[in-house]
Amino acid sequence: MVKKRDEISDAYKWDLTTIFETDSLFEAELTRVLSEIDDVPKLSGTLIDSAETLLTITELELALMQRVEKLYVYASMKNDQDTTVSLYQEYQAKVTGLYAKFSEAFAFYEPEFMSLSQEQFAQFNIDKPKLQAYGHFFAQLFEKKQHVLSSAEEVILAGISEVFGAGAETFEVLDNTDIVFPMVQDDTGQEIQLSHGNYISLMESPKREVRQAAYEALYSVYAQYQHTYAKTLQTNVKAQNFTAKTRHYASARQAAMSSHHIPEAVYDTLVDTVNAHLPLLHRYIKLRQDVLGIDDLKMYDVYAPLSKTDYKFTYEAAVIKTQDTLAILGQDYLDKVKRSFKENWIDVQENKGKRSGAYSGGSYDTNAFMLLNWQDTLDNLFTLVHEMGHSMHSSFTRESQPYVYGDYSIFLAEIASTTNENILTETLLNEVTDVQTRFAILNHFLDGFRGTVFRQTQFAEFEHAIHEADAAGTVLTSAYLNTLYAELNEKYYGLSAQENPEIQYEWARIPHFYYNYYVFQYATGFAAASALADKIITGSEQDRADYLDYLRAGASDYPLAVMAKAGVDMTSSDYLTDAFKVFEKRLIELETIVKKGEQI
Template sequence: MSAADVPEREEVDEQYKWDLDSLFASDGEWEEAFEAVNERLDDLEAYEGRVTADADALEAVLETREEIMREVADVSAYARMRSDEDTADQHYQALSARAQSLSADASSAASFIEPELQQCTREELQAFVEENPALEQYEHYFDDVLRMKPHTRSSEVEELLADLSEVTGAGGEVYNMLTNADMEFPPVEKPDGSEVRPTLSNFTTLLKNRDRDFRQRVSETFYDEWAGLRNAVGTAYKNSVKADIKLARARNYDTARAASLDDANIPVGVYDNLVDTVEANLDTLHRHAELKRDVLGVDELRSWDLYTPLAEGEVEVPYEEARDHVVEAVAPLGEDYQSRVAEGLDSRWVDVYETANKRSGAYSGGTYDSQPYILMNYQDDITSMYTLAHELGHSLHSELTSETQPHVYSGYEIFVAEVASTVNEALLTEHLLETVEDEEFRRHVLDEYLERFRSTLFRQTMFADFEHRTHELAEDGEAITPDVCDEIYGDLKAEYYEPMALDDGIRREWMRIPHFYYGFYVYQYATGISAANALVDRIMEEGEPAAADYREFLSKGSREYPLELLRGAGVDMASPDPVEHAIDAYGDLVAEFESLT
């Protein structure tokens, strides 16, 4: 798609745009809601010092916080999504900035609640529950609050940390604006003589082109442009790492990694187990890379070859076709789940196509009180179809949780969220390989899922190791410079992709990974695909009983800790078994494709 081919937003039919009117019908209505909830913050602060005065006061403050936070979430979601529609629109940038400030102010206004709760013993809180049954719904929340007591500061410090949230997140915000609004790549000549301009959304799609010289031009043009932003991106990342470390130390953690994982009650051993298990089995990844080298017929595999499909030819998957495949694929999860997916796709949950200045990538959003929303940059290919299935997994997770759980448990940790999304990917693969008769399409499906395994299980684990190493260096007082990041990333790339020759561009790949600005986030993609693979195997073998356990898992939100939730669904992520099982499944897929060639 050339720069001219990327349409303006108003050129896209309404049916392919998400319906934000269900949140606020106009900016004026948003302004009214913003002012109303802003004025309510004083209602919350009025409870300071009285949180545990008695059971009724405790119920009142928790209900008031819930009402306010629900309103803040709606205001924030609308502003953020309007800004994502056109990241160069300064009006919505301003609304989004105001919403971020409001969210920080709301967190600050509520910051006294948990320190006051932590002055109680478990026995005292249990007595409040017995006195007022309305507090029963908060029992797991109380347990979590008391668990975090060693890492919660005084109400004054908590208020300060909440106020600083905008500042501590500045590195990621600068990076986002730099890459989505300001950055533009030079056009590249296509094999037919026309030109195409790489974007953050179409970069990997362009690297699937069969013309190797074109792939090289795209890769070099893309990474040369990043080289020109080397100091700006390096500074943004350095300060993001520093913010992670400062916040961790402010909360009495030894490391930023421990702080990040403890928020969801995930032992650091789970992280180490993932990295150790994957890095002990890199021979399977090397087999995939060698297979790609042989199928492409090249003497030396290069970074611009990695995304090139093993299957020859191109398979177009229009959005409507992808929609039908995804709806059919989720049938093993039950009729209700399937009908919800179909209805959501018909109710403008999805903002489908890439448009000028639209935020790159994809995500599932929305709030407790709204319908789910999905941002896509659909490219009419198999990868985009899988992305749609992935984001719908998140959306159904949110919808089932919101319908079943009180607001206090309506969120869920990324650790389990990435299970919900990759279960849908695995089911889509099962469905396509079972029902599609076109051999070329089937080969593309097999290749796509191999790439999903490679990029999710291995690549994200490599990212996790990179994050760990950069944070460790910074915690030891070492400088985090672009050269240091290049060296760490290049060494990891060489280890993971041993059959590939490295170039300077791929050593800079760390610069284009936005998830590095959400500290210690990416490892959960790898644990997610490992758990999802085990769950889908169980669902396909046992049928409805396993599907029912899985739906129950989705409906619990955060009422239990992540490892407990997954054990209830039938998988133990404290064990290396799910990761090893996923690597074995990946190896079987590699072997299957080897047999085809």
């Protein structure tokens, strides 16, 4: 059975007292911030009275936002560590409301700023040179000019933002707290509680009957609640489409991507390039079938390890391997990695009620915390290295940039994490001499590529399709979503939708469909990371210095410009094509080992 939170050693828990030492201190700060936000509306109408008022109100907004984020991080992470605790459910609701209140209070800011002419703004910079520190911040605002509404309309949108988030919030509560999965048998025949945390481990079982039972048990629950999940997803899509239309964007995708200055062509190039390389995925699936010796390969066989080598890592061994692997990035980087372990930035083990999956979080004023649900697998080592990449990106950015640029766009977010994964793959392959272990690492890489580039692009196609369907008036019923997803899955994997009926419900369990065009960036990020990892491993000291500069850049420039300085042009398909060359090279090596019969 999954342990309760209080049954886990503090050594494996993150230390959130570094944010607020006690809940009462959190509550006191929440009260203060709410009170200060109450005073903001009186500033409405004065933003561009002078250079002085523009600077003062801008700095006030940023300072309050900095404090709001710190409150949000504490409440959300307290809730994530055990979603059954009602107090932290309440905290989560309060900080969500706080965000809405903050947005509503400052709803006047953008409309008033947009009435400022470029000539006036230039004069303001002369009158108040301190404004120049916010040059890129203001440039981004000017670019949004045609999408900013009147003050009254902005107040309405800000006020209903909490309502628009109801679909995603309902999904989280349903999926992490209310849903109870059946008991299933593990590899030893022991009855265990199926959970988000152990599902993938069960799907990686060498016993087909274990995989099938876990797979069918999981999707029986999603089939049971498919109509509810369809309603939460439809609500989310409608909110995104409505907001985009209201702000005069052509689509929700354009709205999401333009906020980070990313051309929609980047998205389309990804989908087109991946579709052109689907034969490589089909080839890998065929190799899986041959190695497993299964005539009727099913979707529950897709995660089964091809290798029989027991290449596992305890958490303690993974800590050492992570430090050794990432030392190539220099002493400063390594020191930060060691701090994360020493200072308990990481919540390691699964517990009852804990949010599933893994992430890196935190705010400008906190440590870059990480949430894991640790299992002793090679995949979990890669997860640790992945989340460490996020946390180091955050740490370098926050130490190098002022708050206004102290974050980075989601387009850049997945690059640092998957660069670490690519470095780990190269490190392990360079260390390994025996064919069997090498086979296991190659298997892991190809599965990771499949799961990140192919799978996330499949998700991206699905996400864009449902937004377009809703915009065209199609009702996103569970029947519609099931059919669409099943067809896409068949195209990607080449496995019959009719013979894999459970997979049609997979869309219901994917939280990233609520993240507003986030998933495509996993795929673009992995491909870009392949290029960066190669520069770090085989390139010069300047290449490694350029990479660290990318980590430090934060939001001080547009994402594509940041990547160009790091040496990767993401407006071209070349970085994607190069990534597929690496995939094919390693696939050929795996095929060669199989042909020789050396993988056993």
